[in-house]
Amino acid sequence: MKKFLTLWFGELISSIGGGMSAFAMTIYALKVTNSVTAVSLITLLAFLPTVLLAPFGGFLADRYDRRALMMIGDSFSVLGLLYIVLNLNIGSTNLSPIYIGVTISAVFSSLVEPAYRATVSDLLTKDEYAKASGMVQLAASSRYLISPALAGFFLAYFDIRFILCLDILSFLVAVLLIFCVKKGIKISKQKDKERISFGETWKLSRSYKGLQSLIAMMTLVCFFIGLVQILVEPLVLNMADTQTVGIMEALCTVGLLVGSLWIGVKGIHRQHAAILAQAGLLAGLFIGLCGFVMNIWWVGITIFLFFMTLAFVNTCADVLVRVTIPNELQGRIWGMISFITQFGTIIAYLCAGFLADRLFEPLMAKQGALAGTIIGQLIGSGAGRGIGLMLIISGIGLILSSLLIGSNRSIKQMKVE
Numbered sequence: 001m002k003k004f005l006t007l008w009f010g011e012l013i014s015s016i017g018g019g020m021s022a023f024a025m026t027i028y029a030l031k032v033t034n035s036v037t038a039v040s041l042i043t044l045l046a047f048l049p050t051v052l053l054a055p056f057g058g059f060l061a062d063r064y065d066r067r068a069l070m071m072i073g074d075s076f077s078v079l080g081l082l083y084i085v086l087n088l089n090i091g092s093t094n095l096s097p098i099y100i101g102v103t104i105s106a107v108f109s110s111l112v113e114p115a116y117r118a119t120v121s122d123l124l125t126k127d128e129y130a131k132a133s134g135m136v137q138l139a140a141s142s143r144y145l146i147s148p149a150l151a152g153f154f155l156a157y158f159d160i161r162f163i164l165c166l167d168i169l170s171f172l173v174a175v176l177l178i179f180c181v182k183k184g185i186k187i188s189k190q191k192d193k194e195r196i197s198f199g200e201t202w203k204l205s206r207s208y209k210g211l212q213s214l215i216a217m218m219t220l221v222c223f224f225i226g227l228v229q230i231l232v233e234p235l236v237l238n239m240a241d242t243q244t245v246g247i248m249e250a251l252c253t254v255g256l257l258v259g260s261l262w263i264g265v266k267g268i269h270r271q272h273a274a275i276l277a278q279a280g281l282l283a284g285l286f287i288g289l290c291g292f293v294m295n296i297w298w299v300g301i302t303i304f305l306f307f308m309t310l311a312f313v314n315t316c317a318d319v320l321v322r323v324t325i326p327n328e329l330q331g332r333i334w335g336m337i338s339f340i341t342q343f344g345t346i347i348a349y350l351c352a353g354f355l356a357d358r359l360f361e362p363l364m365a366k367q368g369a370l371a372g373t374i375i376g377q378l379i380g381s382g383a384g385r386g387i388g389l390m391l392i393i394s395g396i397g398l399i400l401s402s403l404l405i406g407s408n409r410s411i412k413q414m415k416v417e
Helices: 002-033 036-052 054-063 066-089 096-109 112-123 126-145 147-155 160-182 198-205 211-237 242-266 272-290 296-324 327-363 374-379 385-407
Strands: none
Touching (some): 002 036, 002 096, 002 147, 002 160, 036 096, 036 327, 054 066, 066 096, 066 112, 066 160, 096 112, 112 126, 126 242, 126 296, 147 160, 198 211, 211 296, 211 327, 242 296, 272 296, 272 385, 296 327, 327 385, 374 385
């Protein structure tokens, strides 16, 4: 556990640094262009390469030293940040260097995630998996809770270059701590040199009972969670100002933080499949209730509870995969899982805005087609009610997905011995 804690602390520092850079670049892009599209493009370029390259990163994590891959990924991610800083120093005012730099960093970061997930299994026993998963979520959530506050403070006195330099320093700290963990760990390389493709990895996953069903279900869950992430902000903007939106985003992270902290302290020791289904049911219930009432306090409470239960969904799915897959195959399997499930999130990101603006909001407008129906009488009509209906549908979708998980025989047979 000591080596894991050292590694976890390095990733915590790196996560905070990355969150600060993301916040600073968002503010910079808005000031330069006053365009939400520019911000969306930066977010997409930071996210998409890690999804597309996850299977390749997972394959490397099973063939080579996982700690070395993490050090390479973090070290070369610095190059993208340095490229941005250098262009800012020479007076560049367009966003092209940021687009290029973010993409470079994301490409090399794709080496880190599968190796990091597989390393957790290298360092811990099965009894410690649930606590470790909670702590990993805790570190990941720090970029949304701690980073914006720190970046906002520093931006009051310094410019974006100072934030980027702090991020570079955080990467170097992470590399140093990974090196400390790397010493004394036996390197296990895969003996066969057969080339393993994504398709072959998917076929390989059939060997492990319940794994493909779990991946399919979690892709559905990620889709509905992605819808929620996109819809909450415009829903709140229909009731309050941008400052309240920021508070609400922090509240989401606090919910995830509380759930992750509870798991990190108490752990989950049995019935992971059942808890996964139950937490999913509760998450669907809370987000469905969120859509019923246009009240900022009601939305805040239900969103907090949604993200708190989401921590249990993530942890149980994580543990079930770890105990099912042999350690020497976990890199490629985690890469494949990230690739498939995150496409559910990407699809949600792509269609949420279109569905809200072009379909549901017009239907639930004061004179909309559904305003006079039982749906309109139940949840009301006007601005924000189309988004409310989408949240209700998302909640129902999450509940149905969780019922499928709970009734799936192969998933129920995935047990922590």
